[in-house]
Amino acid sequence: MKTLTNLCFLLFVLFLPQTIIAQKESENLLKNGNFEKFTGDNPDNWDANNIPGTLTVVSASRISNSGMRAIKIEVKDFFGSVIAGYVCQKNIETAGKDLQIKGFFALQCFGKDPRRIFG
Secondary structure (H helix, E strand, O other): OHHHHHHHHHHHHHHOOEEEEOOOOOOEOOOOOOOOOEEOOEEOOOEEOOEOOOEOOEEEEOOOOOOOOEEEEOEEEEOOEEEEOOEEOOOOOOOOOOOEEEEOOOOOOOOOOOOOOOO
16 A cells, blocks of 8 residues: 555656746646646546546546646556556657746545655
């Protein structure tokens, strides 16, 4: 269970609403970087590992730091295997730009899972 908790925390840190910003703060290099737009359970312009009608580990959340939505990434048991949700955006143009990653996360633990924040 300790490994599952650590994996869950890592996913929250890496993938919750993150914004990659170039030289000017208003220039977001990610499409739908604030996760405001969704089609079904999938965030627009992002690849997610949901299996439609079978397994949803990535979905929209109304609990957000700013805006109307955020992304919810879960770790679930799927027929005896642990499946961790993820999102990915490919081919981000970054040539010659200084990058800054900003993001916020919320961690929710269940049962006896320890609550840890690593920095």
